[in-house]
Amino acid sequence: MIDQSRIQNLIQAGEGLHLEFKKSRDKLNQDVYQTICAFLNRYGGTLLLGVRDSGRITGIDPSAVAQIKKDFVNTINNPQKIHPPAYLSVEEVQVQDKTVLHVYVPESSQVHRCNGRIFDRNEDGDFDITDNTRLVSNLYQRKQATYSENKVYPYAGLEDLRPDLIDKCRRLAGVWRDGHPWLSMDDMELIKSAQLYKQDPETGKSGLTRAGILLLGNDQVILAAVPHHRTDLILRKVNLDRYDDRDLVRTNLIESYERIMAFIQKHLPDPFHLEGTDRISIRDAIFREVASNILIHREYTNAFPAKLIIERGQVRTENSNKPHGFGVLDPNTFTPFPKNPVIGAFFREIHRADELGSGMRNMMRYGKTFGGEDPQMIEGDAFQIVVKVPEFGVFEEHGEKEASGEVTGEVAGEVTPQVTPQVTPQVTPQVANMLLVLKGEMNRQELQKALGLKDRFHFRDAYIIPGLQSGVIEMTQPNSPKSPTQRYRMTSKGYEVLNKLK
Numbered sequence: 001m002i003d004q005s006r007i008q009n010l011i012q013a014g015e016g017l018h019l020e021f022k023k024s025r026d027k028l029n030q031d032v033y034q035t036i037c038a039f040l041n042r043y044g045g046t047l048l049l050g051v052r053d054s055g056r057i058t059g060i061d062p063s064a065v066a067q068i069k070k071d072f073v074n075t076i077n078n079p080q081k082i083h084p085p086a087y088l089s090v091e092e093v094q095v096q097d098k099t100v101l102h103v104y105v106p107e108s109s110q111v112h113r114c115n116g117r118i119f120d121r122n123e124d125g126d127f128d129i130t131d132n133t134r135l136v137s138n139l140y141q142r143k144q145a146t147y148s149e150n151k152v153y154p155y156a157g158l159e160d161l162r163p164d165l166i167d168k169c170r171r172l173a174g175v176w177r178d179g180h181p182w183l184s185m186d187d188m189e190l191i192k193s194a195q196l197y198k199q200d201p202e203t204g205k206s207g208l209t210r211a212g213i214l215l216l217g218n219d220q221v222i223l224a225a226v227p228h229h230r231t232d233l234i235l236r237k238v239n240l241d242r243y244d245d246r247d248l249v250r251t252n253l254i255e256s257y258e259r260i261m262a263f264i265q266k267h268l269p270d271p272f273h274l275e276g277t278d279r280i281s282i283r284d285a286i287f288r289e290v291a292s293n294i295l296i297h298r299e300y301t302n303a304f305p306a307k308l309i310i311e312r313g314q315v316r317t318e319n320s321n322k323p324h325g326f327g328v329l330d331p332n333t334f335t336p337f338p339k340n341p342v343i344g345a346f347f348r349e350i351h352r353a354d355e356l357g358s359g360m361r362n363m364m365r366y367g368k369t370f371g372g373e374d375p376q377m378i379e380g381d382a383f384q385i386v387v388k389v390p391e392f393g394v395f396e397e398h399g400e401k402e403a404s405g406e407v408t409g410e411v412a413g414e415v416t417p418q419v420t421p422q423v424t425p426q427v428t429p430q431v432a433n434m435l436l437v438l439k440g441e442m443n444r445q446e447l448q449k450a451l452g453l454k455d456r457f458h459f460r461d462a463y464i465i466p467g468l469q470s471g472v473i474e475m476t477q478p479n480s481p482k483s484p485t486q487r488y489r490m491t492s493k494g495y496e497v498l499n500k501l502k
Helices: 004-013 032-041 062-076 133-146 163-176 187-193 210-216 219-225 253-267 282-296 341-349 358-371 429-437 444-451 456-470 492-501
Strands: 019-022 045-049 091-095 098-105 119-122 125-128 197-199 206-209 231-235 245-249 306-311 314-320 376-379 382-388 394-396 399-401 473-475 488-490
Touching: 004 019, 004 045, 004 091, 019 032, 032 045, 032 062, 032 098, 032 119, 032 125, 062 098, 163 187, 163 210, 163 253, 163 341, 163 456, 187 197, 206 210, 210 219, 210 253, 210 341, 231 253, 245 253, 253 282, 253 306, 253 341, 253 456, 282 306, 282 314, 282 341, 282 358, 282 382, 358 382, 429 444, 429 456, 429 473, 429 492, 444 456, 456 473, 488 492
Parallel strands: 019 045, 231 306
Antiparallel strands: 045 098, 091 098, 119 125, 197 206, 231 245, 306 314, 314 382, 376 382, 394 399, 473 488
């Protein structure tokens, strides 16, 4: 959350390379999007709406705030206005009893256009460089050199990607957004729209990017393009010299994320937590950000392996990094910097990551409640996160007994037997219990009733989405994910898992 004092400090500094003021009293200025485009193309920056060029705070008309925010979000995600689209959010801040809108624009790994024109930024403001071939060429080369995710592999094409994974991501995007454009695209159109297939500006050859291979590639092409890619998941509580459990993940980033979350859910407790009248999983809220951070913000040209280590009382992560500073980050003053914006944008489309900065705020918000201390983020050549975790149960000489809270009985009188996380690596205990009650085709309400669950959001996040991801259930109407008549049924893979459970 941006506070009033920080906005006042920005205004006192005055407009410059990284800061722009717009009056926007009751509507957006026409040149707002040119500034957004220029920030994206240069080094990022901050846009303050409700402030004159002189620094005088005029504020946004209170009756226009909601409409201005709506117009901004809709337009910034419109590829006909900004291409490729940007994913930005607006924060309201009260300064001197007036409303100022704060927009943080990170530097992008792409070259963006506004209304078909390319804008860049200097100390004097925004300028159109579209017709200056040299400046445009320099811009492309700088992006290519700075962001390694953009490296083009001219001999890698659609045949090197997993069609099942592309379809899975298409369906996930549709779950979270009605009428998502990916639903009507074929596979090549989808990967091009996600900036995963590009032309190398130096050679003129086209191919998959490193981001595309890492996100959707088969394991063979990933190994060929990024041979050192791996994420090491380690449990080290009893055997401190080696490990008690380990998962070496060397696959695409979508399934890597799922395996990280499954490892967390297997080994960490999930204490009961109410927010209002709804139960939420603060464990998953915290480690969703941790998992996505390991994968999105890694420097993939560095052979340093990413690690997530569960120890007594804490979880530590390390991943290679291009630092923009050193030391422990202060969440109150920290400005997020996107390391792999294309990968990050793809994760947000399938709801595996939050908007830049908001996931970190959730981690800080719930971290102390979960483990008794605030999480730490440490910037350096290796980016580190330390999250304190609760310890339940006892540890014995020949093994570990932990009251993990990872049982499926959210309510008293559980309707199915307890299923442990070790039943099958493909499904979580929640999904396993859902399979045990799923008969034929059932809608959400019927499944929740059978499981004794009341919170539909928890049910969606902990049961339905993991079930769809693991391929054990499917929608009866996959092209209309939010249809009121949507039902769910078991797949052949689901029946195989069910037989193992029984």
